[in-house]
Amino acid sequence: MKIDEGNCTRCRSCIIYCPVSAIKTGENRVLIDQDLCVECGVCLKSGACKFDALHQPPLEWPRILRSQFSDPLISHPSTGIMGRGTAEMKTNDVTGRFRLGEVGFAIEMGRPGISTSMVDVEKVFKALIGEVEFEPLNPVTYLFDLEEGEFRDPRVRGERALSAIIECKTTEENGVRVLNILREVSEEIDTVFTLCVVNRCRDHEIPFKRVMEEEGFTPRINGKTNVGLGRPLA
Numbered sequence: 001m002k003i004d005e006g007n008c009t010r011c012r013s014c015i016i017y018c019p020v021s022a023i024k025t026g027e028n029r030v031l032i033d034q035d036l037c038v039e040c041g042v043c044l045k046s047g048a049c050k051f052d053a054l055h056q057p058p059l060e061w062p063r064i065l066r067s068q069f070s071d072p073l074i075s076h077p078s079t080g081i082m083g084r085g086t087a088e089m090k091t092n093d094v095t096g097r098f099r100l101g102e103v104g105f106a107i108e109m110g111r112p113g114i115s116t117s118m119v120d121v122e123k124v125f126k127a128l129i130g131e132v133e134f135e136p137l138n139p140v141t142y143l144f145d146l147e148e149g150e151f152r153d154p155r156v157r158g159e160r161a162l163s164a165i166i167e168c169k170t171t172e173e174n175g176v177r178v179l180n181i182l183r184e185v186s187e188e189i190d191t192v193f194t195l196c197v198v199n200r201c202r203d204h205e206i207p208f209k210r211v212m213e214e215e216g217f218t219p220r221i222n223g224k225t226n227v228g229l230g231r232p233l234a
């Protein structure tokens with residue numbers, strides 16, 4: 001996002017709408033920190049500017065990734081899906097991708113108010129190589145070389161997003177190992193780190209919840225509960 005300084009009256013009305021505080025006041029001007037701006041479009045869509053000073057120039061690769069991960073109304077060309085993850089991660093009853101005995105992970109870096117650098121996303125992705133099966137429809141997966149765990153285009157490292165979600169799964173047996181890898185790599189992440197775990201109920205309990213508690217984690221069962229109204233699991 002850019003500000004047309006010829007039109008800007010420095011009224012500051014747009015500043016409060018930016019979720020990452022990228023709009024700043026300088027000496028006699030209001031400007032957008034281009035490194036912090038995640039191209040979410042919120043300032044423009046808010047209609048806060050009555051002087052036609054905010055404008056969105058066409059975004060080119062790799063900067064366009066910022067809007068694809070930060071503006072929920074823009075689809076990822078890699079997957080055709082809007083947003084940062086996949087719908088089935090939340091419901092599991094469309095594809096049944098998480099089978100009995102498996103553990104799914106959604107690892108989110110960043111949130112409104114802080115955002116994430118793609119360097120941090122790469123650190124976590126690389127730590128998981130060889131340990132999990134990455135979700136192929138997830139837009140983060142698409143960016144990576146799955147053997148090296150590095151971005152296929154190194155220029156992606158210079159980008160930021162409101163947040164990015166890695167989706168993957170492994171077996172319950174390997175789940176503890178993955179948890180400990182995530183615990184270790186999370187120490188290197190310079191943003192909010194959120195871990196969602198998916199595990200199917202068996203004999204009226206969630207088997208991996210107990211395993212997590214034994215490992216010193218404090219799982220909070222405050223996510224979505226699937227009552228199985230979708231297509232029967234394969």
Ligand code: SF4
Nearest residue numbers: 018037038040041043
């Ligand atoms: S596009 Fe989003 S991140 Fe960039 S200045 Fe506007 S509100 Fe802030």
Ligand code: SF4
Nearest residue numbers: 008009011012014049
């Ligand atoms: S709302 Fe428009 S005129 Fe006011 S500071 Fe922001 S860009 Fe400038």
